[in-house]
Amino acid sequence: MTSKTAIEFKVNGESHKLEVFPMARLLDVLREQLHLTGTKEGCGEGECGACTVKLDGQIVNSCLVPVAQVNGSSITTIEGVAQGDQLHAVQQAFIDHGGAQCGICTPGMILAAVDLLERNPEPTEADIRNGLAGNLCRCTGYMKIFESVVRACQNR
Amino acid sequence: MRAYVPGYQLQTPRSLADALALIGNEPGVWKPFAGGTDLMVLLEAGRLPHRNYLNIWPLSELRGIEVTETHVTLGALTTYTDVQAHEVLRSEFPMLCQAANETGGLAIQNRGTLGGNIVNASPAADSPPALLAYDAEIELVSNRGARWLPYDGFHTGYKQMTMLPDELLSRIRLPRNTASLKHYYRKVGTRKAQAIAKVCIAAIARVENAVMTDVRVALGSVAPIVLRCKQTEDAIRGKALTDDSVNQARETLMREITPIDDVRSTASYRLRVAANLLVHFLLTARS
Numbered sequence A: 001m002t003s004k005t006a007i008e009f010k011v012n013g014e015s016h017k018l019e020v021f022p023m024a025r026l027l028d029v030l031r032e033q034l035h036l037t038g039t040k041e042g043c044g045e046g047e048c049g050a051c052t053v054k055l056d057g058q059i060v061n062s063c064l065v066p067v068a069q070v071n072g073s074s075i076t077t078i079e080g081v082a083q084g085d086q087l088h089a090v091q092q093a094f095i096d097h098g099g100a101q102c103g104i105c106t107p108g109m110i111l112a113a114v115d116l117l118e119r120n121p122e123p124t125e126a127d128i129r130n131g132l133a134g135n136l137c138r139c140t141g142y143m144k145i146f147e148s149v150v151r152a153c154q155n156r
Numbered sequence B: 001m002r003a004y005v006p007g008y009q010l011q012t013p014r015s016l017a018d019a020l021a022l023i024g025n026e027p028g029v030w031k032p033f034a035g036g037t038d039l040m041v042l043l044e045a046g047r048l049p050h051r052n053y054l055n056i057w058p059l060s061e062l063r064g065i066e067v068t069e070t071h072v073t074l075g076a077l078t079t080y081t082d083v084q085a086h087e088v089l090r091s092e093f094p095m096l097c098q099a100a101n102e103t104g105g106l107a108i109q110n111r112g113t114l115g116g117n118i119v120n121a122s123p124a125a126d127s128p129p130a131l132l133a134y135d136a137e138i139e140l141v142s143n144r145g146a147r148w149l150p151y152d153g154f155h156t157g158y159k160q161m162t163m164l165p166d167e168l169l170s171r172i173r174l175p176r177n178t179a180s181l182k183h184y185y186r187k188v189g190t191r192k193a194q195a196i197a198k199v200c201i202a203a204i205a206r207v208e209n210a211v212m213t214d215v216r217v218a219l220g221s222v223a224p225i226v227l228r229c230k231q232t233e234d235a236i237r238g239k240a241l242t243d244d245s246v247n248q249a250r251e252t253l254m255r256e257i258t259p260i261d262d263v264r265s266t267a268s269y270r271l272r273v274a275a276n277l278l279v280h281f282l283l284t285a286r287s
């Protein structure tokens, strides 16, 4: 048995000090200790992207990150994408164009799309497909998601 | 079954020297933990018997890409995203960039490292064929010192390698001799992102007056290790690229590789596809 260790990190701009088991998954710490349940678990093995968060500016699968590795880091979850009541253009586009059905993949899809648009404000079709290739959806058939991202680019 | 997380130790050393001292004092007790994209999957599946890990992710000594006149040297923690962003790699080692681009999705590319890919030692890994074709060398370090060795020969059998329990993989070095060569990389899988390869080839050629003057061929998922196909290279090196010599190389390859049936594909499919890829490479090099 290991003992818990103290770590410090920022989530959506807010600093947290926590006692954690070092190998605990970031996904579980976000959901169970910080009650940020917007981040979802699909597969738990890096395949589906439902658990996507941004870690120091890059998207990662939070199911594959042991929490000891985020000590001193800065994380953005789906709860930190909107500015107060003002939804991000990608979130608004998902609502307007039916980009979400059951919603399990949606937080990950939105973070991947937001990340894509930050790196590449005018993505081609291929760029969008590539940017979302690590995110699986069982409901929409992808076309509505794809359309939402295209519209989000146009509306910004 | 999910793992019992409190049963695992993940310690963060302050420096590379610190890390080497720890694994040197207790060889075999501590194993490195880099981006975790292989280890966390095993953890989650309850298939990670080893308990004590050293968090090498923050060690800046193992990061960065350095370019000299003769070599490009990559830290073991170089991620697939780092590889694709690097200008010199993109222009001189395009197969490595393509391998990185076809590894997992973006979130995996942001975390997965070349060092982890090499030491995880999957015969189906996507970057090792490119590293073999580029004549990569690797550096192993311990608190006894450092040693460079050719990457070819590092893997000695399925998940077996010549790294000692007190050693870490620190750097990967590529000789800059690829300028006028033709590069050919193909990963065959069920889909482009996330899928593990059924067969993967990385090959380079120098063709002068329709004669193959230099050739290197490496394949993944066709043997217990990622394989540099030396017999196949010998069969075609120095020869004019005719239908006959191409066919001879093809037959040599089919004897040199030993693919198996598994969940992703069958031995006969892999044999056929590997042979077709070789022929396509040779015909592309000829044209």
Ligand SMILES: Cc1cc2nc3c(=O)[nH]c(=O)nc-3n(C[C@H](O)[C@H](O)[C@H](O)COP(=O)(O)OP(=O)(O)OC[C@H]3O[C@@H](n4cnc5c(N)ncnc54)[C@H](O)[C@@H]3O)c2cc1C
Binding pocket: A045, A046, A047, B031, B032, B033, B034, B035, B036, B037, B038, B039, B040, B041, B056, B076, B077, B102, B103, B104, B105, B108, B111, B112, B113, B114, B115, B116, B117, B118, B119, B120, B124, B125, B126, B127, B167, B168, B169, B170, B194, B195, B196, B197
């Ligand atoms: C969804 C998904 C898709 C994937 N797709 C692909 C793919 O398409 N192609 C592919 O090749 N791989 C793929 N992988 C596998 C994995 O991402 C790669 O093998 C990756 O490069 C591993 O690097 P890492 O840093 O995450 O390794 P880790 O999981 O941290 O470590 C892997 C192994 O290497 C050892 N190790 C790590 N660094 C060092 C070092 N510097 N010195 C000594 N030992 C070390 C560790 O002890 C461990 O045994 C995929 C994984 C997932 C989860």
Ligand code: FES
Binding pocket: A040, A041, A042, A043, A044, A045, A046, A047, A048, A049, A050, A051, A052, A061, A062, A063, A064
């Ligand atoms: S839950 Fe993390 S990738 Fe599926």
Ligand code: FES
Binding pocket: A099, A100, A101, A102, A103, A104, A105, A106, A136, A137, A138, A139, A140
């Ligand atoms: S909306 Fe249900 S999985 Fe995508």
